Amino acid sequence: MEPEPPAFAAANAGRELSTLLGTGLELHHVVPPASVLARWSAHAEAAQQQRLNEAREQLASATPLRGLGAGVVQITTGPIAEQLADAVRVTGDRRPMLVIGRRTHSERRDAPGHIAVRVLALTDAPVLMYLPDR
Secondary structure (H helix, E strand, O other): OOOOHHHHHHHHHHHHHHHHHOOOOOOEEEEOOOOOOHHHHHHHHHHHHHHHHHHHHHHHOOHHHOOOOOOOOEEEEOOHHHHHHHHOOOEOOEOOOEEEEOOOHHHOOOOOOHHHHHHHHHOOOOEEEEOOOO
């Protein structure tokens, strides 16, 4: 869950799907760690904490998230694909499904779908990709 329109659209699609299936909705946001040399680790940790605080503020004030009924967005740090796969790990009677958004062509930074492909390799849970209308 990023504080960006594609993620808000995916969250709404996830809410609609969870309502249809009669199940709960969880929202997760992952702040990836900075890749730095050891000598810069103290600076990287401070920057990471700042990014976490910014994410908390942005997501707490995000108007599109109100009314989803998902409660608080769970914010974690680490490699994105690994954190998402961990969030949908099957435990006990819990059978989660992951709905992820996809940026439009003009918004992409990395190869299209690279996180989704990595998540698929790491989890047995169903993974759905929400594609925006534009």
